[in-house]
Amino acid sequence: MDTLLLYGLAAVGLALSLFKDQAKTKMALKKAWKAFEGILSQFLSVLFLVAAILAIIDTTTISRFLGSGSGFLGILGASLVGAITLIPGFVAFPAAASLLNGGAGATQIAAFVSSLMMVGVVTLPMEMKYFGKQAALLRNGLAWVFSIAAAFFVGWAVSV
Amino acid sequence: MRAFLKRYLVAIVAAIAFILFILFIPAWRGKALDSMVFQTKTMLLVIPPIFILLGLLDVWVPREKMIRYMGEGSGAKGTILAFLLGSFAAGPLYGAFPFAAVLMKKGASFRNILIFIGAWSTTKIPMLLFEMAALGKRFALSRLAIDIVGIVIIAWAIKLALPSKEVNRLYAEAEKME
Numbered sequence: 001m002d003t004l005l006l007y008g009l010a011a012v013g014l015a016l017s018l019f020k021d022q023a024k025t026k027m028a029l030k031k032a033w034k035a036f037e038g039i040l041s042q043f044l045s046v047l048f049l050v051a052a053i054l055a056i057i058d059t060t061t062i063s064r065f066l067g068s069g070s071g072f073l074g075i076l077g078a079s080l081v082g083a084i085t086l087i088p089g090f091v092a093f094p095a096a097a098s099l100l101n102g103g104a105g106a107t108q109i110a111a112f113v114s115s116l117m118m119v120g121v122v123t124l125p126m127e128m129k130y131f132g133k134q135a136a137l138l139r140n141g142l143a144w145v146f147s148i149a150a151a152f153f154v155g156w157a158v159s160v
Numbered sequence: 161m162r163a164f165l166k167r168y169l170v171a172i173v174a175a176i177a178f179i180l181f182i183l184f185i186p187a188w189r190g191k192a193l194d195s196m197v198f199q200t201k202t203m204l205l206v207i208p209p210i211f212i213l214l215g216l217l218d219v220w221v222p223r224e225k226m227i228r229y230m231g232e233g234s235g236a237k238g239t240i241l242a243f244l245l246g247s248f249a250a251g252p253l254y255g256a257f258p259f260a261a262v263l264m265k266k267g268a269s270f271r272n273i274l275i276f277i278g279a280w281s282t283t284k285i286p287m288l289l290f291e292m293a294a295l296g297k298r299f300a301l302s303r304l305a306i307d308i309v310g311i312v313i314i315a316w317a318i319k320l321a322l323p324s325k326e327v328n329r330l331y332a333e334a335e336k337m338e
Contacts, residue, residue, distance in 0.1 A: 017216055027215075029212065033211070036207065038258075043171075047203065050199050056188060097295050100295060100299075109299075127254075129257070132329070
């Protein structure tokens with residue numbers, strides 16, 4: 001659904017641009033291609049990395065992790081799994097919902113969802129290319145710590 | 161040839177590691193190939209519109225405008241704009257990085273760039289609607305609220321911790337982009 005939105009936006013933008021200035025539009029597409037080519041190597045490495053990691057940590061493993069773990073260790077585990085996997089929301093949310101309905105703790109699920117969104121260990125090669133090692137590691141480290149704090153808040157908010 | 165090798169070194173190393181992985185651990189072979197296909201499809205689907213949009217942004221938005229709206233002195237207006245820009249985005253977080261580089265090149269402040277990245281990662285509106293349907297309003301909205309706070313704190317902390325020399329280096333790198 002959201003991808004459709006993205007295509008709509010790009011199509012409208014492109015049409016407007018073409019209408020106003022053909023040469024500029026051509027330049028924009030050239031720049032788009034250059035930018036893509038510039039990051040292609042990192043894109044491909046992320047692809048290989050994700051494929052390998054999601055083979056080891058598949059949905060069943062994630063479910064086991066989130067379902068059984070209780071207490072702080074469970075929250076820590078859930079946030080770690082969220083940090084190193086790369087799963088789109090439309091796959092992760094229904095899976096998380098069924099776990100929640102099956103009795104998993106809201107805090108654990110929130111730790112997983114938050115770190116899944118904010119932390120991207122596998123996409124680090126791409127992030128480092130634009131933001132450098134320092135900033136990328138800093139952002140991911142801080143986001144990971146924060147995702148645990150956020151989990152406690154959501155766990156509390158859901159229970160009151 | 162040398163330039164090609166240097167440029168794609170990371171990808172080549174990753175490819176070799178992946179091939180060894182599926183050769184030596186047959187138990188994970190099927191799943192690895194399946195997720196490879198799935199992730200490739202996702203990437204191929206989201207890449208064209210994101211890069212077209214960043215190309216258009218690069219060509220049509222003048223630097224002075226970007227500085228005025230999202231630059232160093234843009235204040236709360238810049239912060240809100242960064243939040244909105246990230247929230248109306250779609251697609252995985254890796255789509256945000258090249259986009260952020262163009263914003264940097266155009267003169268958006270580092271704090272606003274970090275807020276944009278944070279918003280793209282956690283406050284995307286289409287995803288939020290989906291999250292509400294799946295996990296409930298209470299869960300989704302409380303996560304949204306706390307994550308907005310988190311995005312601001314994280315942006316502030318990175319800005320504080322990162323030496324300004326490194327920030328300048330990142331901007332110079334972004335500027336070099338054609």
